[in-house]
Amino acid sequence: MSRATLDKNPRDVASMFDAVARRYDITNTVLSLGQDRAWRRATRSALGIGTGDLVLDLAAGTAVSTVELARSGAWCVAADFSVGMLRAGAARPVPKVAADATKLPFGDAVFDAVTISFGLRNVVDHPAGLREMARVTRPGGRLVVCEFSTPVVPVFSTVYKEYLMQALPRVARAVSSNPDAYVYLAESIRAWPDQAALAGQIRDAGWSDVRWRNLTGGIVAMHYAVKA
Template sequence: MTVCNARPGPAFPVPGTVILMSRATLDKDPREVASMFDGVARRYDVTNTVLSMGQDRYWRRATRKALGIGAGEKVLDLAAGTAVSTVELGTSGAWCVAADFSVGMLTAGQARKVPKVAADGTRLPFGDNVFDAVTISFGLRNIANRGEALREMARVTRPGGRLVVCEFSTPTNRLFATVYKEYLMQALPRVARAVSSNPDAYVYLAESIRAWPDQAELAHQIAGAGWSAVRWRNLTGGIVALHAAYKPQR
């Protein structure tokens, strides 16, 4: 099945090029972010499991269930990284493609037998109205122009199709939120030094989570990009939130 068209893609680093970049900055230059994720790719999955205390598996299952996908449907998993999330989506019987702008991440997941495409979230290399559903997990935060990315996701989704954004968010309990922010800035980088192949990148992770909008603001931004019936569900006390929406029917 071919879903790509000739839309121009991003200028990715040439395979084998060494870019001396340990972490990205919050202006989220695409080359810096891609380079940073290339640097953490080797131990990315195990690091996520350790840092989330195993909750990453639960978040992936919840994302799949929220999409409501089934056999015969076409699903885009954007910012899929090593495609572990794409494999989870595929247990539904849907045809799922992993897309990411880090070639290193896609390469690290080469053993996972799902279609993979190098793609910039603001210029997706797919035709209009191709997918029944699109999802992005922990990746929208790393795109400089999230409104443009949300509009691109709408463009490639058929009318009536679904969107689910799985992203770190704001804990609902104020006391817990304070403890959580302290963990992000203090404990998370220290734990990452023990398990990650590029621990400095997790300083960016902590900073980007702290700078991210809360649940209501993100819902407003999703609606502003053309999606309808936007709602959210908190997971793990609001550490993560699932935002779901539909592309309006014509």
């Protein structure tokens, strides 16, 4: 199967990411016009991590995001349910674990911080994933969710949605190892809750002090929360 659908069957989603793994990083950089690097730096800064902290990077893919987090001096582990993605990042010098976000293979209150970038949208039951993230985070620990969201300027939002459905799949055909997967990407972004709705879901999952910051005009939103 070349692409998943919005029912987000875990096996289909994992297979789809296995198929895009070889050129995943370069495709993301091209499609985001290079903004992916800035988004990773912003995530690291928002977490406020440093030496001595234990950090879980979920949906880490090829672990490029985990390497960015490790620049803080924290001990960071990459977790993803696509083994193909983890293999594609095998050369990156961070520990890696194959893991389902809804059934994490870690004990309670282990991590000082948890983050997931552009991956919560792909979890079949993302509220359950948010609850699992809370379970493995110590009291007072931090969560940062960096995810595609809803642009804040209506005219820009219309243009952006047109780009998602028309231009993005065409660009992906030029650079991706599985361009059909980017049709799912566009569909899943359009179907994702807006900033306020996602904040409510994070609160319902057991997190407190939930707030968000828009990046790149709301194309991406960074949600921050604390484990009560």
